[in-house]
Amino acid sequence: MLVASWNVNNVIRRLDHLLDWLGRYRPDVVALQELKAQTEAFPRDALRQAGYESLVVGQRTWNGVALLARGHDIIEVSSALPGDTSDKQARYVEAAINGVLFACLYLPNGNPQPGPKFDYKLRWFDRLRKRAEGLWACGEPVVLLGDWNVVPTDADIYKPDTWRDDALLQPEARKAFADVLEQGWTDAIRATHHAQVPFTFWDYRRNRWERNAGLRIDHILVSAQFKVNDAGVHKEERGKESPSDHAPVWAQLELRRTPRATRPAAKDRIPPHRARRP
């Protein structure tokens, strides 16, 4: 199963690139962020003609997330991250697709820091950590993917020192990400690239694309039921004319034959009537 995540930075402006990319790679499930469009304005029909059903949580001007699926229904689980009903920003959508739970997320950027925006980022991250904990424990295969707006380590950025004060590198944000990973999730890019990870974002300013001055802030985390066969970044999308400032990140996943994290193999299970005997 090929899954991918892409912060498209305005889905309407990026529609041609998106359709072209979907046609070339045919991912099974796609998470989109920064739609910058209301739900009614989302190009649902164009995507359906390309073979994709969509579940959209849109918002005027800012934010907006969506899940796309090819050949399977999308069963909505949640259109908001639990934990704060007063939070109206469209940053989270969760759905079941072909027996797998997908959480598409767009974490707050948090700049400038310190300040209220950074506080919001950390609160949002804490709510996500709690949700991830519940999803990990539910026993189903789960994929958490999106724009996490966090550079996990200094190895995930071209030159950390010039970004040291940025919200994306703050120790509190890095710890929040590490705390989610600590639950057991596998970072698909990290697991397949080890020391030399690819970047996923290159700021529009200061010729950062031309200089490959990038950051790794888009992440795909998978639960223990999955084997990550391969993962990467479709970097060429960032080199196109009028690109998003992010490139798509992808992972080729396979369900393990024996989901050990869920339950033991049949031969190892103790029949209930014998287990109850003293």
Added chain:
DNA sequence: ATGTCATTTGAGAAATGA
């Protein structure tokens, strides 16, 4: 502080977010 890109407000240029 700057840069880039796009949008919003409100009617041109400035602020906002990323």
